[in-house]
Amino acid sequence: MRVFTLASAVLAAASLAYAEPKTANIYIQPFDSSSLPVPVAEVTYDISAPDAASASVTSYDAPALPESVSLVRVGIYDTKAKRWTSSVSVAGVENLGKGYAPRFLLSVDATKGDGEGEVLGATLKGVRVDAGQTRDFGPQAKVQLMGRGKQPELNKPIVLSPEGKNVEKEEKTFLQKYWWMIGIALMLAMGGGGDGK
Numbered sequence: 001m002r003v004f005t006l007a008s009a010v011l012a013a014a015s016l017a018y019a020e021p022k023t024a025n026i027y028i029q030p031f032d033s034s035s036l037p038v039p040v041a042e043v044t045y046d047i048s049a050p051d052a053a054s055a056s057v058t059s060y061d062a063p064a065l066p067e068s069v070s071l072v073r074v075g076i077y078d079t080k081a082k083r084w085t086s087s088v089s090v091a092g093v094e095n096l097g098k099g100y101a102p103r104f105l106l107s108v109d110a111t112k113g114d115g116e117g118e119v120l121g122a123t124l125k126g127v128r129v130d131a132g133q134t135r136d137f138g139p140q141a142k143v144q145l146m147g148r149g150k151q152p153e154l155n156k157p158i159v160l161s162p163e164g165k166n167v168e169k170e171e172k173t174f175l176q177k178y179w180w181m182i183g184i185a186l187m188l189a190m191g192g193g194g195d196g197k
Contacts, residue, residue, distance in 0.1 A: 021046040024076055024119045026104060028063055031071035031090060036082075038063055040074075040096075040124075043104055043141045047117045055106060055141035062096060069093055074124045087121035095126030102139040103127050110145035120146060 021044045027037035040063055045055040065072070070093055076086035087107075096102060103125045108117035129137050159167050 022117070023058065024106060024122065026074065026122045026124075027077035028072045028074050028091075028124075029077075030065060030069040031073055033069070037073070037077045037084075041102070041104060041139060041141075043106060043122075045106055045108065045117075045141070045143045047108055047110060047143060047145060053108075053143045053145055055104075055143040057104065057139045057141045060102070060139045065093055065096070072096075072124075075122050076119050086119050089121065089123040091124040091126075095124055097126070099129055100126030101129050101137055104139065104141040105144060106141065107144050107146055111148045117145070 024043050024045065025039050026041045026043060028040045029035065029037035039061065041060045042058040043055055044058045045053070047053045071090055072093060073084075073088045074091050075084050075088035077083075078085045094100065105123045105125070107120040107122070109120050110117050161167050
């Protein structure tokens with residue numbers, strides 16, 4: 001039994017260590033249009049090691065949008081089911097314009113801890129390119145892992161007085177709170193004598 005447990009633990013650790021990176025296809029759709037979303041980027045991400053989660057843009061095609069479009073939806077779209085499978089964010093078309101490098105942020109669910117993170121959402125932000133400051137003009141991607149939040153303390157016992165009321169702490173007086181400051185003031189007064197003239 002012990003050998004089986006040890007072997008399964010080793011296999012689980014090995015599968016996490018050699019987990020394949022996942023890909024997510026990011027789509028955009030003009031906000032006030034009924035046209036189908038078009039793919040804009042393919043992002044490869046790896047969350048097998050949560051401390052070193054990484055992402056990179058595998059392919060990027062700048063979309064050709066009409067002049068009248070000012071806002072676009074950004075997210076993960078399922079072409080077979082014809083519906084958005086992630087949360088959708090809204091971005092301005094200026095983020096895809098000339099002089100801007102697109103930055104994609106994938107929000108990935110990491111609560112299961114199995115390295116099989118599901119993409120919860122995708123956002124797009126255009127970063128102004130300054131040729132004097134940077135040499136990295138291409139699109140970039142980043143992964144943000146969503147973890148489980150703090151859980152409330154349920155069934156915490158409530159202490160009641162013999163009368164059945166909540167027991168409240170008594171408010172301390174100024175003297176009860178700062179009695180030690182009086183001792184320090186006395187020591188300074190006694191020890192800090194005059195110049196002896």
